[in-house]
Amino acid sequence: MSWLLALPFLIPIFTALAAFPARGRPLLCGSISICGCVLMLGIAIAIMILVETGGPRAAQMGDWAAPFGITLVADRLSAVMLLISAIVGLCVSLFSLSDIDEKRVKLGFHSFFQLLLAGVCGSFITGDLFNLYVWFEVMLIASFALLVLGGDRIQLDGGIKYVALNLVSTLLMLTSIGMIYGLTGTLNMAQLHISLATVDNPVAVSALAVLFISAFGIKAAIFPLFFWLPASYHAPPVAVTAVFAGLLTKVGVYALIRTFTLIFPTDLGFTHNILLGAALLTMLTGVLGAAAQYEFRKILAFHIISQIGFLVLGLALNSPLALAGSVFYMVHNIVAKTNLFLISGTAQRLTGSYELSEIGGVYQASPLLSTFFFIAAFSLAGFPPLSGFWAKLLLLKASMEQAAYLVAAVALITGALTLYSMSKIWAEVFWKDHPKSYCSNLYEIPRTERLQRLLPVALLAFITLGLGLVPEPFIDYSLGAANELLEPREYLDAVLGEGSAQYTGNH
Amino acid sequence: MNSLILQTATRVLVALILVFSVYMLLRGHNYPGGGFIAGLIAASAFALFAIAWGMEAAQRALRVPPGNLAMSGVLISALSGMLAAFKGEAPFSGQWFQLIGDKNSGGISISNVLIFDIGVYLAVLGAVLTLIFALEEAG
Structure with a gap:
């Protein structure tokens, strides 16, 4: 049991170690990476089944009892995040076989990629605040290495901005962790749920809450802390951007959700108002920023920000339906976003550039790729019956239930503007003729490379379609996850042992 | 830098610092210190x-190459955490091996905690040197 919960980060670490000596042989190295991801996928499914049938599970590392040692906890939210990380990891490692050049593989691309996955999965499974910080650090180091690997000038420029702002976030996080330890004497999240409620110092608790919002807000790229994201995400190879776009900011959102449902459950009005304001402004600025861009990846990068707004919105509204919306939205968005970046990479391969004015004609050259783009892009915009429609519908319904009409209006406007950006890409990249020469056909690419580029895209597109056409089981799962978040009794029991939940009476 | 004073002093200092780092590594077993700080030193x-x-x-x-050093450090640390599997205990549980004498009368024992720390030492040393060498090359 305790081994099963540790495997989500042990597998990527050992895969990274196995891939490192093989880095001189790109194909072998890539295959090791893919095998690791497949294993991860299996483990993630096993954890999901376990959690779905038996409620949240906890494991104590090194046999140190709960509030003192490091606890790993899997509940529905963790399980689904692990599963989706494994899927993204698998797709991107497959894609990277053709996208990452030999120079970068020799420098250890696959090892850093697996370490990044270890950091991401560790963050999702840990039940301890300091351990969360450690995984954030692992993630930061690995992502910085991936960002500057190969050392193009533009990469270093983006890398410096990225690492400087993320270090600020790390510093804030460490400060708040120190403060919360000073106030309560524990860093175990379940224990904090109990202990923080007995702290008779509302000023300190409020200050802490705001510190946590700022620290995780930088990671999640919410308004007004998002500016590092568009400054760095267009710099590295597209496989790297795809995994960043899919997973990194979502770890920040996950940490926000965990913190403001489990650790600060009482402090509702004030923190959730900040989150609500930030969410609305994030949605609008992101989508408006995207409207002003004319580079494929930069448009997508600004849309990451706008989508983060929706995720935080669900947390800010703080009802079961809204949180379920957040969870569903997160899964839908990770899949669609990763896919869009992968497609942009292949479109660049066919047309030679990311600048919208310089490319075109992809629809004529490759209707298949265009179809996949259509699915991912219009799902992002919230077109029925694709997955984004259900995600937005849940959030809209939740805001209507609370008579938050302004919120609903902003969400709808953002949706419309997203549609504008996606139509812009569709018209410029896929529909119009190539302005200079001609767009090479997908079948002019060698067969193996074509498969490596198309398989992950197809898999992600099918997931988007599946989420959209058969939404009920996924919505049920999200509702279950939301209920676990709002009623953490089972979570507390799993971590601290039966009977601990009696303390929660004062909430 | 071509300075006779620095070069001569460095010969002595490097040896001292390295010995001190090993001292910090071993001291960390029971007192402040440990693999991370020792690796930095x-x-x-x-x-x-x-x-x-x-x-x-x-x-x-x-x-x-420092990269190899870092990766072997991670490998040693990760493997030391896996030792618990042979006893069916939770990952990263402390395992103690009695080298000399009796457990209760203060013989000498060795633990996987120390091995973990040595791994951390190598990982930090390798990672920091990778950065320093890379920056030096670029500069």
């Missing part, structure tokens, strides 16, 4: 060496 010794004698000399002195 050892890295500072090689950084000093690089400043005094140049990059190539420092890389020669290290003998192995």
